Amino acid sequence: DIQVTQSPSTLSASVGDRVTITCRASQSISSWLAWYQQKPGKAPNLLIYKASSLESGVPSRFSGSGSGTEFTLTISSLQPDDFATYYCQQYHGYPWTFGQGTKLQIK
Amino acid sequence: EVQLVESGGGLVKPGGSLRLSCAASGFNFSSYSMNWVRQAPGKGLEWVSCISGGSSYMYYADSVKGRFTISRDNAKNSLYLQMNSLRAEDTAVYYCARDRITMIPYYMDVWGKGTTVTVSS
Numbered sequence: 001d002i003q004v005t006q007s008p009s010t011l012s013a014s015v016g017d018r019v020t021i022t023c024r025a026s027q028s029i030s031s032w033l034a035w036y037q038q039k040p041g042k043a044p045n046l047l048i049y050k051a052s053s054l055e056s057g058v059p060s061r062f063s064g065s066g067s068g069t070e071f072t073l074t075i076s077s078l079q080p081d082d083f084a085t086y087y088c089q090q091y092h093g094y095p096w097t098f099g100q101g102t103k104l105q106i107k
Numbered sequence: 108e109v110q111l112v113e114s115g116g117g118l119v120k121p122g123g124s125l126r127l128s129c130a131a132s133g134f135n136f137s138s139y140s141m142n143w144v145r146q147a148p149g150k151g152l153e154w155v156s157c158i159s160g161g162s163s164y165m166y167y168a169d170s171v172k173g174r175f176t177i178s179r180d181n182a183k184n185s186l187y188l189q190m191n192s193l194r195a196e197d198t199a200v201y202y203c204a205r206d207r208i209t210m211i212p213y214y215m216d217v218w219g220k221g222t223t224v225t226v227s228s
Contacts, residue, residue: 046214046215095154096157098153
């Protein structure tokens with residue numbers, strides 16, 4: 001199985017900050033990585049697919065990069081609505097696997 | 108509007124069974140592969156199972172293989188998850204999620220709100 005390691009597990013930041021979350025795969029997954037945002041009590045929401053493609057309707061302050069085994073999600077200028085938990089997920093092969101999540105909280 | 112609505116969750120004793128349903132609307136259900144993903148209380152997301160549009164293939168996480176069965180009824184626009192031999196560690200919110208099929212490999216683009224399963228004596 002492909003292991004996905006996400007860091008950090010918690011991130012404290014302020015409105016307006018630029019933040020980066022990292023995801024590492026245990027083997028090459030090409031660009032087959034998605035990022036999701038989840039708010040408490042809600043379902044995950046797709047932000048990024050194919051490592052760097054922005055889902056329709058997602059603000060352009062979100063961006064993704066990487067390929068192979070190392071990936072990043074960047075939020076260029078944090079907004080109050082962005083404080084949530086973020087997950088990466090590989091879809092290179094079954095079983096699909098998620099990172100452990102990064103909780104983005106207000107500093 | 109694309110919509111997925113899960114149902115069937117509840118409280119069940121260890122060793123018991125439960126059948127989850129997911130009603131789909133707003134898209135051509137039979138063309139899409141579908142998934143179940145779960146989230147234990149306070150924990151991260153875990154992919155559980157996937158089924159193709161025509162039920163020709165199914166995949167499972169090792170943690171549920173042999174105990175859970177995914178199925179679908181395209182005439183009813185419905186996805187199911189039959190869960191047998193339930194354990195305390197199966198306690199979670201269960202989400203159904205649609206695959207986006209406009210490119211290969213597929214990935215999950217639309218999620219339901221989830222249904223809660225609690226396994227406890």
